[in-house]
Amino acid sequence: MANKHSNHEDDAHHIMPFSVYVKVASALFILTILTVSAHQMHLGPWAAPVAFLIASVKAVLVMLFFMHLKYDNLTNRVIFATGFFFLALLFAISAIDIWTRIAQSTVL
Amino acid sequence: MAASASHSDKNYLNESSGIWSWLTTLDHKRIGIMYFISVLTFFLVGGIFALLIRLELFSPGKGLFTPDQYNQVMTYHGAIMVFMVIIPGIPAILGNFFLPLQIGAKDVAFPRLNLASWYLLMLGASMAVATMFLNKVDTGWTFYTPYSIRSSGSVVLMVIAAFIMGMSSVLTGLNFIVTVHKLRAPGMTMFRIPLFVWALYSTAILQVLATPVLGITLLLLVAERVLGVGIFDPKMGGDPVLFQHFFWFYSHPAVYIMILPAMGVISEILTTFSRKTIFGYTAIAFSSLGIAAVSFFVWGHHMFVSGQSEIAGILFSFLTMLVGVPTAIKMFNWLATLYKGSIQFQSPMLFALGFLFLFAIGGVTGIMLATIGLDVHFHDTYFVVAHFHYVMVGGTLMAIMGGFYYWFPKMFGKMYSEAAARMSFVFIFIGFNVTFFPQFILGSMGMPRRYFDYIPAYTQLNRISTVGSWMIAVGFLIGLYTIIKGLRSGAPAPANPWGSKTLEWTVTSPPPHHNFDVEPIVTAGPYEYR
Amino acid sequence: MSTDNHAHHFAHHFKNAEHEYQSSKEGIWLFMVTEILMFGGLFVGYAIFHSLYPEMFAEGAEHLDWKMGFINTLVLIFSSFTMALGIYYIQRDEKPKAVFNLALTILCGCIFMVIKYMEYSHKFHLGLFPGKWLDVAQTGAHHANLGLYYGFYYCMTGLHGTHVLIGMGLITWVLIRTLRGDFNPKYYTAVEGVGIFWHIVDLIWIFLFPLLYLVG
Numbered sequence: 028m029a030n031k032h033s034n035h036e037d038d039a040h041h042i043m044p045f046s047v048y049v050k051v052a053s054a055l056f057i058l059t060i061l062t063v064s065a066h067q068m069h070l071g072p073w074a075a076p077v078a079f080l081i082a083s084v085k086a087v088l089v090m091l092f093f094m095h096l097k098y099d100n101l102t103n104r105v106i107f108a109t110g111f112f113f114l115a116l117l118f119a120i121s122a123i124d125i126w127t128r129i130a131q132s133t134v135l
Numbered sequence: 136m137a138a139s140a141s142h143s144d145k146n147y148l149n150e151s152s153g154i155w156s157w158l159t160t161l162d163h164k165r166i167g168i169m170y171f172i173s174v175l176t177f178f179l180v181g182g183i184f185a186l187l188i189r190l191e192l193f194s195p196g197k198g199l200f201t202p203d204q205y206n207q208v209m210t211y212h213g214a215i216m217v218f219m220v221i222i223p224g225i226p227a228i229l230g231n232f233f234l235p236l237q238i239g240a241k242d243v244a245f246p247r248l249n250l251a252s253w254y255l256l257m258l259g260a261s262m263a264v265a266t267m268f269l270n271k272v273d274t275g276w277t278f279y280t281p282y283s284i285r286s287s288g289s290v291v292l293m294v295i296a297a298f299i300m301g302m303s304s305v306l307t308g309l310n311f312i313v314t315v316h317k318l319r320a321p322g323m324t325m326f327r328i329p330l331f332v333w334a335l336y337s338t339a340i341l342q343v344l345a346t347p348v349l350g351i352t353l354l355l356l357v358a359e360r361v362l363g364v365g366i367f368d369p370k371m372g373g374d375p376v377l378f379q380h381f382f383w384f385y386s387h388p389a390v391y392i393m394i395l396p397a398m399g400v401i402s403e404i405l406t407t408f409s410r411k412t413i414f415g416y417t418a419i420a421f422s423s424l425g426i427a428a429v430s431f432f433v434w435g436h437h438m439f440v441s442g443q444s445e446i447a448g449i450l451f452s453f454l455t456m457l458v459g460v461p462t463a464i465k466m467f468n469w470l471a472t473l474y475k476g477s478i479q480f481q482s483p484m485l486f487a488l489g490f491l492f493l494f495a496i497g498g499v500t501g502i503m504l505a506t507i508g509l510d511v512h513f514h515d516t517y518f519v520v521a522h523f524h525y526v527m528v529g530g531t532l533m534a535i536m537g538g539f540y541y542w543f544p545k546m547f548g549k550m551y552s553e554a555a556a557r558m559s560f561v562f563i564f565i566g567f568n569v570t571f572f573p574q575f576i577l578g579s580m581g582m583p584r585r586y587f588d589y590i591p592a593y594t595q596l597n598r599i600s601t602v603g604s605w606m607i608a609v610g611f612l613i614g615l616y617t618i619i620k621g622l623r624s625g626a627p628a629p630a631n632p633w634g635s636k637t638l639e640w641t642v643t644s645p646p647p648h649h650n651f652d653v654e655p656i657v658t659a660g661p662y663e664y665r
Numbered sequence: 666m667s668t669d670n671h672a673h674h675f676a677h678h679f680k681n682a683e684h685e686y687q688s689s690k691e692g693i694w695l696f697m698v699t700e701i702l703m704f705g706g707l708f709v710g711y712a713i714f715h716s717l718y719p720e721m722f723a724e725g726a727e728h729l730d731w732k733m734g735f736i737n738t739l740v741l742i743f744s745s746f747t748m749a750l751g752i753y754y755i756q757r758d759e760k761p762k763a764v765f766n767l768a769l770t771i772l773c774g775c776i777f778m779v780i781k782y783m784e785y786s787h788k789f790h791l792g793l794f795p796g797k798w799l800d801v802a803q804t805g806a807h808h809a810n811l812g813l814y815y816g817f818y819y820c821m822t823g824l825h826g827t828h829v830l831i832g833m834g835l836i837t838w839v840l841i842r843t844l845r846g847d848f849n850p851k852y853y854t855a856v857e858g859v860g861i862f863w864h865i866v867d868l869i870w871i872f873l874f875p876l877l878y879l880v881g
Contacts, residue, residue, distance in 0.1 A: 040756070042756045042757065043749070043753065045750075045753065048746060048749050048753065049746075051746075052745075055745075056739060056742060059735065059738050059742065059874075062874070062875055062879065063731065066879040074880075075880075078875035078879055079872075079875070081875070082871050082874075085871045086868050086871055089864055089867060089871070092749075093745050093860075093864050094861055095857075102316065103690060103691060103694045106691070106694045106695055107694055107697060107698060109344065109698065110344070110697070110702055110705075111701065111705075113344050113702065114702055114706075114708075116431060116432070117348065117380075117381075117706065117709050118708075118712060120434075120447065121380045121381075121713065122712070122713060122716075123444070124380065124435070124443045124444050124446075124447035125374065125377070125444075125713055126716075127445075127446040128442075128443065128444040235678075240678060241677060241678035242678040244678075244688050246678075305699055309692055310692075312691075312695060313692045313695070316691060317684065317687065317691065318678065318679075318688075343698060343699060344698065346699070347698075347700070347706075348702055348705075348706050350699075351705075351706035351707055352706065354820075355706075355710070355820070358796075358816065362795040362797070362798065362819070362820075363795070363796035363797025363816070364795055364796035364812070364813065364816025364819075364820060365797070365810060365812055365813040365816055366710055366813065366817070370810075371816075372717065372718055372810040372813055373714075373813060377710065381710075649677075
């Protein structure tokens, strides 16, 4: 079935071609191998950000293709993205507190 | 068509009978009534604990309780009122009943999930009550570490109960969001929905986004107690203040879950009883969303003296000031609605006007507490206790009572005694101020909260406060009497006793099982009085 | 039999089956947001303590066998693939292949849990218990608060594992319904919903694997 998005409502029922699933699964396998290889490279302080970045790419592939978000409506995408935004908020401000505290304790 | 006739023969109350038809109902109206009965019961229990607290504090020294028992009483008062009364409160009772009606829908999006929410609340509430008969919890409703880790109370059971009740809240929020998005009647655009619906919608967003973080916080508390994971334990390199960050990330938005629906009710009552369209519909709608959004950024104002860093404190203080802006917009818009309106002083309006006065005081004292310099003095004193009772009781409880009287004729097809309702208002309003205004002064004088004792200098004001609590109790008993008498022998209610313009008043009182005989087609806004 | 595209009887408060489908999907996504925020809290806690105690976390990760974690990651990715295929074949009205893929998904879940069980037993054998139960002297730990790392390890993998089991239960339920002929190309909402849940389980593991296993 062709990948055209005719009208809005059809998109949710869009059938992903088999080949797309295979390609995404393969990409995920390769990225997993890449994750392990990156770890073997001992990137020091860069290790965590690199691992997180690769994991994020994998996550986006799962969300867009396996979870069909690429062909779903904007509302569902906004809904899901909002969750991540507020999670980031929880992290950001808690981290600000803890990290600015550590700096202070040496003064006291 | 029975638009203005008296109640028809068949309605949602009598279309099927027997307790089983209620316990397995999928009708949002019946579910709302079930919540009403449950929440009212929980409120009476929580209220008794409140009276016991005030009784203990009538005089310094030991009264009825040992210090440990007092800690238990204040914990149950808080936990019951927060988790079992005010959080479910307006959304579960009035929201369930009226959200579909106000948008012209036949039900909420997921009726079975709606029933499941009620059962989850009942399950959680049973577990919480069970702790009273096992090892009473004495940590305060906030379960702060490290004490909550060490306390011998049934903390794990209580916390799992709160988790389950949280699930109830999440599912209600999820249901309401999809209902508002997907089930509006033809012509009912987002800017024609009543402001009560905007309020419920904003609240639902909070319920879905914030409650899961409470969920994981409570699970971590269980893990800490059972497994000793150490995340909150300094001996293991953990941080007890992190518990507070996680806890308040939910619990601050939670207080907006408590107040936003109340503000929605006020918008409905003020327009109806001034027979005037709301001033600034769009501003109020966006303010509801704005309050919901900003509420996520301010949680650290509960933690100014907890040991969090100064930078975090300053950030939170500044952000907290921001939330006053949309709130104030609403207050001024409501006042502008009243201006040159044709005001009727029936009891729903009395409660709404009472709200405006009491919430103003509560809100302004909130800004005072947001000021770090002042909060250093006020934190953990009775000033804070007075502040949150002014907004939660003076605010939400007044709104729920006003809303309940407002919608009583629609829900039950009967009128209540206006004289009795007015008397309950007078006792509650005056009693409330007598109870809680002295507490602002006590707090400023330095009286700590959650203490079972105090220095003799505080006695006079404490006594006044306790007498006030008796007045509130009388007011609620009169209210209860009003409801029961109205249910038993109230005069039949017409479809639209108040002359309101929202959709629920176009159906019979009580409404038919399926809400609308014909799907409404909406061509105007909700408050077109003139 | 399965090609009978009878219209699904949708609930009365919806306009039509498509209206119900779109509403159900939205509800499912809202629920997934709550899962992200719940697990996310654990990740936030992890991130904070990892940054405070990098060497202690590295020591903890030493006892984790990255090869087992790697295999489990591939197993879950493959199970997401077969789950997506399960829906794919229902959309194409090929019931036997749908059933096969759903069953394969459950099998992958079993493999994941078996490997998890082996990992847990191995750690218990070494005395690597969570929090206060980890005996520093007995395990020869270099860091006194090693129990904190294992507290996170067991909480995060435990909560995740619970969701794997729940997911397996849900997939079994839709598998039975598929066998019964409940679904067809015009109605497969429940399968899609369960699928989205299963992909979330995979998503969380995609982050858990490097964060717990590949540290230091």
